[in-house]
Structure formats: structure tokens, C-alpha cells
Amino acid sequence: MGFGIAVFGAFDINSLGDMLFPKALEFELGRRIQVHKMVFFSPSDAQSEYNNGYEIYPYKEFEKIHEAVQFDAIIIGGGELLHNNEIKFTNIHGETISYQNGRIWKYPVEMGRKHHIKVLVNSVGMPYTISRDDREMLAELDYLSFRDKYSFYRFCGERRILGSHVVPDSLWNLDD
DSSP states (O other): OOEEEEEESOTTSSOHHHHHHHHHHHHHHHHHSOEEEEEEEESSSOOOTTOTTOOEEEGGGHHHHHHHHOOSEEEEESSSOSSOSOEEEEOTTSOEEEEOTTHHHHHHHHHHHHHTOEEEEEEEOOOSOOOHHHHHHHHTSSEEEESSHHHHHHHHTTSOOTTEEEOOOGGGGTTO
16 A cells, blocks of 8 residues: 655745755655655745645645545655754745744654654754754654765764764755
């Protein structure tokens, strides 16, 4: 039958890189597991010009969709997401959208905990340091990978944290 996967990211931003992540993820997961349903979520209901035909839902619709799909895993990925700084961008309608206080990654982690769904953070960047509490919350996840060694060392420091990895940025799949 396959797995139901909820994917959370910045898919409402007009960024070609953020919109290539779903395609790369779909390609790589398809090589490894059978996916029954993959649904994409962003903090806002804004649409990107680069959405490649993917239907993107706002975070507020996750629980309703989860009732119907019964997700097996939540994947957070694409971009420099692991921080608590404000992210501002202009959507395709010229409106300013703001992500506050790490909501882009904290909300999916909270939903995973609430609904007992595995949470995987895949190939993300961490451009700034985060608090010890945030670090501990992330260290408890089922899988955590960074797209560069700088983000990895910002998270781990000099000690190795079990379950955290450095992997190639998903844009290495561009040719595929």
C-alpha cells in the first residue's frame, strides 16, 4: 500500500531551490520506499510561482488532512530552516509574509508529537545557533540531517549527536 508522508517546508516562497526540494524528495523516496500519498505544507496559504504543479496546503489544514490520510511520517526540509529568526518574504501577490520564532520547523515537530508520527528533518541548513531547549528537542527526533558541515557543527559542536548526519544538499539531484 505504501506510506503517507507529510512534507513541511517553505513552499510558499518564490524560491526555485525550495520548490525543487519536493521533486528531489519524491525522486529519492521513490527509489527506497513505496509512497502512497505525499502532501506538502507551508506556514501560509500563499502560492509560489515555482510550485511545479504540487498542491501546497497551509499548516492550519494539517490535522484535517491527517485524519483522512493517516500520515506515517513528517519530513521537514528544504532550505535554511533551523533557526528562530524572523523570515520575511513577498508572495506572488506582493504581500509581505512573515514566519515567526522558528514556526516553520517547530509546528511540524509539535504535530508529530501530538499525533505520534515519526518526524524526520532532511537536508536542512542552520544559519544561526539555537537554544539548548531547541537543540534537545531536535536531538529527540527520528532522523536529522544537515546539508552542510557548517550547520552540522552549529548543531552538534565538537561532539557527535546520535542520529544526526551531514548529507548532500538535495539540489545535487537537479539533473534527475
